Amino acid sequence: MSDARFRELAAALGRDESSVFSAPWEARAFAIALGLSEAGLFTWDEFRAQLIAEVGASDRIRERDGTSDQGEYYQHFVRALETIVREKNIASGAELAAKIAELAAPAATNPNHRD
Amino acid sequence: MSGNHHDTSEHGPAARVKALEQLLIEKGLIDSAGIDQIVDAYENKIGPRNGARVVARAWTDPAFKKRLLTDAVAACGELGIAGPEGGHMVAVENTPRVHNMVVCTLCSCYPWPVLGLPPVWYKSFAYRSRAVSDPRGVLRDFGLELPDDVEIRVWDSSAEQRYLVLPERPPGTENFTEDELAALVTRDSMIGVAKVAPAKKQ
Numbered sequence: 001m002s003d004a005r006f007r008e009l010a011a012a013l014g015r016d017e018s019s020v021f022s023a024p025w026e027a028r029a030f031a032i033a034l035g036l037s038e039a040g041l042f043t044w045d046e047f048r049a050q051l052i053a054e055v056g057a058s059d060r061i062r063e064r065d066g067t068s069d070q071g072e073y074y075q076h077f078v079r080a081l082e083t084i085v086r087e088k089n090i091a092s093g094a095e096l097a098a099k100i101a102e103l104a105a106p107a108a109t110n111p112n113h114r115d
Numbered sequence: 116m117s118g119n120h121h122d123t124s125e126h127g128p129a130a131r132v133k134a135l136e137q138l139l140i141e142k143g144l145i146d147s148a149g150i151d152q153i154v155d156a157y158e159n160k161i162g163p164r165n166g167a168r169v170v171a172r173a174w175t176d177p178a179f180k181k182r183l184l185t186d187a188v189a190a191c192g193e194l195g196i197a198g199p200e201g202g203h204m205v206a207v208e209n210t211p212r213v214h215n216m217v218v219c220t221l222c223s224c225y226p227w228p229v230l231g232l233p234p235v236w237y238k239s240f241a242y243r244s245r246a247v248s249d250p251r252g253v254l255r256d257f258g259l260e261l262p263d264d265v266e267i268r269v270w271d272s273s274a275e276q277r278y279l280v281l282p283e284r285p286p287g288t289e290n291f292t293e294d295e296l297a298a299l300v301t302r303d304s305m306i307g308v309a310k311v312a313p314a315k316k317q
Contacts, residue, residue, distance in 0.1 A: 025129040031153035099134040
């Protein structure tokens with residue numbers, strides 16, 4: 001018996017088959033994680049443990065609710081990256097939140113900015 | 116849980132990744148050029164063409180094949196293929212009686228130096244949750260119907276072990292050069308969800 005969810009996923013995501021990443025942010029997130037691990041700030045195995053935790057949490061929700069996979073892997077990846085960056089004291093949650101706010105409102109921090 | 120005061124999850128991943136990159140650059144921990152290089156390498160250079168070279172060599176050089184099946188890391192190294200996530204590679208051989216397929220049930224472990232980064236479906240819940248319990252059904256979804264007397268071996272990847280499937284050489288390729296053979300080898304055949312289709316020499 002075939003699993004319709006799997007066929008749907010394969011069909012829906014088929015368009016991405018020729019490229020490794022579905023969006024530029026996925027590529028940046030991957031490269032940041034690999035870059036930090038190559039710089040010795042954490043090992044890839046440490047990052048993988050974090051990623052497994054994120055993926056596992058999402059799997060348990062899917063098993064409970066029977067929801068299908070929309071290809072959220074890199075969203076788990078980004079959460080895992082943010083967590084390890086905090087836990088290794090590479091950057092704090094506050095610093096990251098502040099930077100997100102700063103980039104979201106360039107007009108407020110850059111007097112020369114015009115729309 | 117720590118960090119909840121500064122929960123970033125209300126923002127989209129693109130904004131969060133951009134902020135993280137910017138912050139790490141300001142801290143001098145990464146630089147844009149280095150990030151660009153990694154992206155370029157995994158988008159354009161490190162990919163299944165490397166694995167296809169390994170497979171084609173194994174098909175044409177029995178001594179190499181033997182080395183590949185006993186020490187895949189060293190054999191790939193002979194072809195200059197090595198790198199992150201390539202330190203624990205094992206090659207498993209398909210035969211008329213045995214079909215190997217690879218999954219990572221926990222996340223996305225995959226032999227990067229030979230295959231690059233895994234496709235979307237490899238990381239999906241549907242594939243990860245079904246490959247072990249119903250490999251025949253999964254292969255059928257990929258369009259591969261195997262006879263009942265073919266044994267399917269499913270290899271669950273881990274931090275300690277990544278797998279490269281050595282697919283069967285298709286019939287009718289006796290006169291093919293190594294490069295021509297490599298051109299036939301697909302990514303999916305090296306994950307074990309497809310066979311290498313025979314092709315006509317041009």
